[in-house]
Amino acid sequence: NSVIHGLCRSYRIPDALDLLKEMSFRGCPPAVVTYNIIIDGLCKTGAVDEAYQFLLEIISKDCNPTVVSYTCLIDGFFKAGRVDDAKKLFEEMVKHGCAPNMFTFNALIGGLLKAGKVEEAHKVMEDAGKNDGSLHAMTYNICIDGLCKLSKVDEACKVLEKMECAGCIPTVVTYNTLIDGLCKAKRVDEAKQIFQQMSNIGCHPDVITYTSLIDGLNKSSRVNEARELVDEMRSLGCHPNVVTYSTLIDGLSKASRISEAQQLAEEMDHRGCLPNVVTYSILLDGLCKGSRIDEAFNLMQEMNRRGCIPDVVTYNTLVDGLCKANKVNEALQLLKEMLEKGCNPNAVTYTTLIRGLSKAGRLEEAQQLMGEVSRL
């Protein structure tokens, strides 16, 4: 089980499945827990239907799926956007006499909110409360995050109040979630108030708190304040990580402060915090948008030299840069390269290319590409 678990965690599902088969051959039949590990691994890689087959396999062996089996699958269906399948499975589990637990309720609340079903999510909150007496901070956090991501920040704030009234102590995640929600709603000053509030009551802001605020300040065109915040966090012994640096680099870059962004990238490197694919993509985007395509390609080479693999966003960034520089042919060439390297283009790739072709007056090719996309 441990090995299968490890394989699943490194997304090596095929290897995990091989090992599962080997177990039976070697006279050590998998237990329900083994199947649960596999089900979870499959769900996390988006293979919900395959995961569901294993639920059926458990049943066909006259074993009983546990609450873990069902909850992983419910979560998987929600994450795949299959709300009805998730709900159906929940009903099925109850019908089979398997009682939901807090994990199950959390999956339901998060999933329903992600699907925009606020009322239903609130009902599940109530049910969960009745079921276990009191709710975990994590359950409230999931609810707050879901509401924030639906741009219902005020409702999210009300949930925080409810949580406090119910005697549940908010955690650093609770505050971080709300701060991020407020920042994304361009309400940075209110986010800063929460930041003060949490500090005052002894809940220490962490690197995520700071990073959320930095991003909020960036996106409200307050990059200087964002920079200061990095100094502040350092002085308080909270170390910026690759996400923090990348966030600030993005802010600088989008404010056309490319050289400062580049300096910061070097600084993080010197401090032993390695730039990742996101950091590079941000820098590339800055160069492209500043019409410095050649420098962008040099950086791309450096990125490769340092063993950082470009992903679909990296390619899209360059494709866009090339299109805007009237180099649509080279952009198309990059599309080929992506396909060759096994990096799947997405909707942004095609949108960018189709727009680029159209703007260049190459309408036939644009239409042809549209045709290819709709056949995908």
Add this chain to the structure above:
RNA sequence: ACUCAGCUAAGCU
């Protein structure tokens, strides 16, 4: 008995 599942931050059109 042991082994499995749940919350927050950055990039492209």
